[in-house]
Structure formats: C-alpha cells, structure tokens
Amino acid sequence: MACYVRLMHRGDVAQVTEIDREAFPTLSPPVNYGRELENRLAHYIVACDEGERVEESEVEVSLEKDPQGLGSRVRRLFSYNRFFGQELPKSGKQYITGFAGFWIMAGEAHITSIAVREFRRRQGVGELLLISVINLATELNAHFITLEVRVSNTAAQSLYYKYGFTQAGLRHNYYIEDREDAVIMSTENTTSAPFQAHFQQLKQAHSRKWGIALYQIAR
Numbered sequence: 001m002a003c004y005v006r007l008m009h010r011g012d013v014a015q016v017t018e019i020d021r022e023a024f025p026t027l028s029p030p031v032n033y034g035r036e037l038e039n040r041l042a043h044y045i046v047a048c049d050e051g052e053r054v055e056e057s058e059v060e061v062s063l064e065k066d067p068q069g070l071g072s073r074v075r076r077l078f079s080y081n082r083f084f085g086q087e088l089p090k091s092g093k094q095y096i097t098g099f100a101g102f103w104i105m106a107g108e109a110h111i112t113s114i115a116v117r118e119f120r121r122r123q124g125v126g127e128l129l130l131i132s133v134i135n136l137a138t139e140l141n142a143h144f145i146t147l148e149v150r151v152s153n154t155a156a157q158s159l160y161y162k163y164g165f166t167q168a169g170l171r172h173n174y175y176i177e178d179r180e181d182a183v184i185m186s187t188e189n190t191t192s193a194p195f196q197a198h199f200q201q202l203k204q205a206h207s208r209k210w211g212i213a214l215y216q217i218a219r
C-alpha cells in the first residue's frame, strides 16, 4: 500500500491519539494532541495510506470548522494549500498509519513522538516519518535533531542509528511510570555534506524498497 506524509490537522486528533495509546500505553497522562496543535513550538506530521478512508463519525473537528486553528496557521505559514497539483485532501478522512512530532527550541528539533500502528510496522512507515521529520526540521532551520528513547527500545534505536543519530548521553530514571533510563540520541548538523550524502542514499534505498516516489510533505 503506497503511503504519503502530510501535516497533522485537527481532524486527525482521534486517530493519532489511538495510535499513541497503542504505542505508549503506560504514558500518563496521555498527550493531548488537540492542545499540541496549538503549541507554536510543535510540528506534527501523519503518514496516510493512499486510498484508505475512515468513517466520517471518527472525525472530531474538520479543518473547515476550524478557520482560526492549525489549518489556517499552516496555510499562512506556507502560503499554499495544494498537494501534488491537487486540492488538499479533506482533513481527517484519510486512514493514518503513523505520526511523528517535534518541538523546535533554540534552533534544535526535539522529537517528542514517533509511532506506527502495530499491524503496519516493519513496512517502512517509521522510516518515512523520520525522513519527513529530518526534511521538515531542516526546512524550518533546525539543523540538529535530538530525542530520548527507552534503553530497552532497540527497534526505535536501530531506526535512529540507521539515520546517523548517535548516543549523546543517558537520562537516569527518565520515564516516570517505571523509572527506566533514556538514551539521548542526536544528529550532527543535518545540512553537513556527510549527513546529507548518507541521508540521500538511505532515501533512495527506501524509495526503491517501498515504491515511494515523492518525499514532499503535503500541507
């Protein structure tokens, strides 16, 4: 199934929350993604299956009903609302398979979450989201990317290692729920020639493997 990435809209909150709960069931309190969308430091993207749709009833608030919200802010910021030459697909109708978010602070992007629906893992979606985070953060002039990951989360760590993140330290007892330690991982400057060479290679390999033609983020 072909996949694409776009910015998260208000109408996606229900699906994103569902994915978050499945991926991080012990996180308490759960993240309020509706509020996160109002956070000017935060940037969220979703991966959608092309062609798949969810029922209208699952959509909480549509972009059209939120003229002063994220949709209009995003449109102002990027000054267009077209996607691959077509109108922006209606918010909340696509089937979301994963999402990622980061905050930009002091010129650095801090990944706050990245998660893929369990049944869609190991099919390149996590990688697609990470590629998009790197692209978007770089576009927004955040040239270093950092995150915390559980010491036991070897799946996520190997995704980050693959993309050139290295271990920058440990935060002891970082997770309140069970006091597990976090590994701090970060990139070098994402605009540096070595990072970009490696990144472009990985993107090409991902594109060949999963048949993704465009890595552009739809607004």
Ligand SMILES: CC(C)(COP(=O)(O)OP(=O)(O)OC[C@H]1O[C@@H](n2cnc3c(N)ncnc32)[C@H](O)[C@@H]1OP(=O)(O)O)[C@@H](O)C(=O)NCCC(=O)NCCS
Pocket: 023, 024, 113, 114, 115, 116, 117, 120, 121, 122, 123, 124, 125, 126, 127, 128, 147, 148, 149, 150, 153, 154, 155, 156, 158, 159, 160, 162
């Ligand atoms: C981490 C996560 C987002 C990866 O998503 P995914 O769609 O399964 O990942 P992909 O299929 O794109 O895999 C890309 C790379 O990630 C690594 N990876 C993913 N799952 C892995 C696993 N189970 N074991 C080892 N490596 C794994 C590999 O390096 C893989 O590259 P490869 O295919 O060349 O081996 C997903 O496992 C997830 O949602 N986990 C729960 C939430 C979470 O822990 N998020 C991270 C918080 S810091």
